[in-house]
Structure formats: C-alpha cells, structure tokens
Amino acid sequence: MKNSRLQAHAFTLVEMIVAGAITGILSAGVMIYSSSAIRMVTRNLATNHSHESARGSLERLFSEVHNSASRFQLINFNGITYTDVAAVASSDKDAYTQQYVSNRANGVRFMRLAAGPCKITGNGSASTVAATDTTLELDVTGGTYTPSVGDKLQIPLISHEFNIIAPAPVKTSGNKWKVTLSSAIGFSILTASGTTTSGLTLTNPISSGYFYQRCGYTVVNNQLRFHPNLTDPPYPATAAANDVPVVIKSNITSPKPFGLLFPTSTSTLTDATNLRVSLEAYDLAYSARLYQNATTTLQVTIPSRNQPPVVSGN
Amino acid sequence: MFTNSHRQAFTLIEVSFAVAVFSLFAVSSIYALTLANQFASTSRYETLALAAAQQKIDQIMTTPWSVGSTAPAVLAANSTPVTTTENNLPLNNDALNAGTGLSSAFTSYDTQVLDSRTTTITKLTDCSGNSGTSSRLLRADVVVAFTYRGKPHTVTLNTLRGTDDF
Numbered sequence: 001m002k003n004s005r006l007q008a009h010a011f012t013l014v015e016m017i018v019a020g021a022i023t024g025i026l027s028a029g030v031m032i033y034s035s036s037a038i039r040m041v042t043r044n045l046a047t048n049h050s051h052e053s054a055r056g057s058l059e060r061l062f063s064e065v066h067n068s069a070s071r072f073q074l075i076n077f078n079g080i081t082y083t084d085v086a087a088v089a090s091s092d093k094d095a096y097t098q099q100y101v102s103n104r105a106n107g108v109r110f111m112r113l114a115a116g117p118c119k120i121t122g123n124g125s126a127s128t129v130a131a132t133d134t135t136l137e138l139d140v141t142g143g144t145y146t147p148s149v150g151d152k153l154q155i156p157l158i159s160h161e162f163n164i165i166a167p168a169p170v171k172t173s174g175n176k177w178k179v180t181l182s183s184a185i186g187f188s189i190l191t192a193s194g195t196t197t198s199g200l201t202l203t204n205p206i207s208s209g210y211f212y213q214r215c216g217y218t219v220v221n222n223q224l225r226f227h228p229n230l231t232d233p234p235y236p237a238t239a240a241a242n243d244v245p246v247v248i249k250s251n252i253t254s255p256k257p258f259g260l261l262f263p264t265s266t267s268t269l270t271d272a273t274n275l276r277v278s279l280e281a282y283d284l285a286y287s288a289r290l291y292q293n294a295t296t297t298l299q300v301t302i303p304s305r306n307q308p309p310v311v312s313g314n
Numbered sequence: 315m316f317t318n319s320h321r322q323a324f325t326l327i328e329v330s331f332a333v334a335v336f337s338l339f340a341v342s343s344i345y346a347l348t349l350a351n352q353f354a355s356t357s358r359y360e361t362l363a364l365a366a367a368q369q370k371i372d373q374i375m376t377t378p379w380s381v382g383s384t385a386p387a388v389l390a391a392n393s394t395p396v397t398t399t400e401n402n403l404p405l406n407n408d409a410l411n412a413g414t415g416l417s418s419a420f421t422s423y424d425t426q427v428l429d430s431r432t433t434t435i436t437k438l439t440d441c442s443g444n445s446g447t448s449s450r451l452l453r454a455d456v457v458v459a460f461t462y463r464g465k466p467h468t469v470t471l472n473t474l475r476g477t478d479d480f
Binding site for chain 1: 340347348354358361368372375378402413416418423431
C-alpha cells in the first residue's frame, strides 16, 4: 500500500512526454518571438544610426553652405590633394528643382566670411596707406581668425577685393596682421585724423575690411569632412594646423554626393549658387547582413543666401 | 486516496485561462514592437519631408526679388493666393544615384516613398499699405504630404518674405 502511494505521486511517461512537448512548443514560440523582436530592434537602431548620420550632415551643411560668400566649385579630393572639377550639365533632372544636375564630385569648396569688419591701421610699415601700397595692416581683434595666403580681403569703402598672396601674413603687434595683396590698393586711405587728397578733413576715420577664407566639404573613407581652410592645391600631405579636417559624420556611403544645377541639359553655364547634395548613409557597423538594414538617402539643394555672391572668386 | 491526488491537477478551464493570458501577452508584445518600429520609420520619413519643405522655403527666401522688378516665378502671386503642386517627388531615394560611379554597395537597400509638395504664395498688405501684385510682402506655406503604410502624413512650414530692397 505504501509503495503504491509513492508511485501515484510520480509522473508517468505519457505525462512527461506531453509536458515536454508543451514546453518545447512554448520554448520555440518564445525563441522565435525573441529573435524577431531583437532583429526588429537592431534593424531599427541601425536605420536610426544611418538616418542620424544623414540628418546631422544636413544640419551642418545648411549652417555652412548657406553662408557661402562665393559661387560653389566642385572638387575631387583623394584624401591628400584636390583638383577642381569643371561642372558640365547632364541629362539627369532633379525632381525637386526641375533643373539638370552636373557631373558629380566628392567635394565642394567655397569662400566664407572669416573675420570682419577689421579696422585698417596702416600699410604694415607706417600708419598711412598710399594708392600704390600692396600691403595692409588690419586689426582682427574679436575672433580667432589668422590670415593666410589664399584668403580674400574685401574693402567695402572702395568696393574692391584682393587676394592675399605670399609672403605669409605676419603679426605686427597685438592682433594686427600685415598682409600682402595681389595688387596695389589703388586708393589712399586715411587711418587717422587728417585731410584727404580731395581736401576733406576727417576726425578719427575708420576704414574696415572683411576677410574671406576658402573652406570645403569632402566625402572620403565613408566620412563627411569639413575643411576649415582649404588652401590652394597641391594640398600639403600634412594639413596645416588651421586646416585639420573635421569629421562631421561617419557612415556616409555615397561616393560622389555633390553637384551643381543647370537650367537645361544643354546649358553651358551655371550660376553655381545652388549646391545639390544627395547624401546616402548606411550603418556600416550593422552585422546581420542576412537581414538587410535600410539606407537613408537625403537629397537636398542648398542655396547660398548671398545672391549675388559677395566675392567673385572661389 | 488516488482520487484525492487526481484532484490536485489543473482543470481544463485553468489551463485554458493560462494559455489565453500567455497568448494575449505575446500578441500584445509583438503588436507593440511592430507599432514602435512603424512609428520610428514614420518619424524618419517625416524628417525627410521636413528637409523637402525646408528646401522650398530656402528657395523662396533666397530668390532675388527687387522692389523695382517683377516678382520671380517662384514668388508670383496676384491678389489671390497662387498654389503650385509638385507630385511624385522621391522622399527617401535618389534614382539618379544609380548611375555609374554614383552608387554604393548599399544603394539598393533604400526604400522609395513618394511625396507631393504644395506651395501657396499669398500676398499680404505691406507696411506701406500696398496689397495684391504691388505688395512687397508675402506669405509662403509649404506642405509636404506622403503616404506610408496606408496612412497619410503631412509636414508644414511657412514663412514671410519681403523684397531685398525698399
């Protein structure tokens, strides 16, 4: 009798099989559910990453490209040096602007305001500026700007712009820099109280200039990079201290995202004041390639807000 | 004695109830995850739609418009609002990237969603009291609409624009 009672408390084989089958079915269901859930979350995160890359890139592009003071120039950048690319109209029609896209490039350069207004304090040797002077001294107090060869100086008073050429600008005192211009000023400028050549007496006159610096964006090694001071090619193998490229975003997979717009497919001229960007981003760290992650392609045309451009060259 | 031990097992109703609760939990979880995924996708597309609207606003804000000249086409409006609609614009895909040298290994992973963009230009009475075609002030409303998984979505931006000079 005692043995029989003990046997009655144990599970029978059939019970064990049924329980095992139920457990198996439930486990399989939970596994499939968990796997699907993890896959969905992972893909979503990966897509979010690529989207964030594209969106962040766009925000940065908007902030800089909008403020271009010149026309846009396409460039091909190989990581060390760059060459200008002549924009030619193609038959590719942009859906948003109904204009025709040029050949594409992996970089673009333009001029942007670097400092100004900066007071003209002399010609670098004296506190006067003669019409024949090819050097100027300006006070760049109020910023971190350092003039360099290749920059442009615009002087609104005489409606002229000048290229800054070698020798490299030198600091004369305080925040004053002496720069060498591509041509003579053409006008004498009063930097202190005095009388002009036309007999006009001025007290503490202030003449100022604006510095513009060449910068650019490139896409290299799946990175969108900003070059704060894109000097003339050949680009030095080691970037200058004031031109260390800044990586804006990674996971950018479009090889040539930049283009210019032409009114027709046979146009030979573009105003080059509208930059078309077609930026493709993909989360390259996403490993489950069997289940494809989505790319994000963001196409947008960014106009320069300075129309017509402030400075002529780019 | 055997009869008592049989009574300690679960009844059919108990088991059925447990299975129902588990199923409800499983279905709810899957639905919630699917919904979260859909919301995330929609949110991404809305951001892209915002970029499309911003592009038109940019065009409206930067097109040269002198007080001494006729308003350019993109700003054209009479005494009544002028509405322009552009259809079948690619929201998350650029077919032009399929060209040689322009695509990557991931270009085909893009899903195309089309949108339409409607721009309404309305002339307002400016500070000089001018209205209609002679007004130097306008309002622009840009609406980008798209359908994703059967549901319509819209993104709206608007701005005021005056002439470049006075």
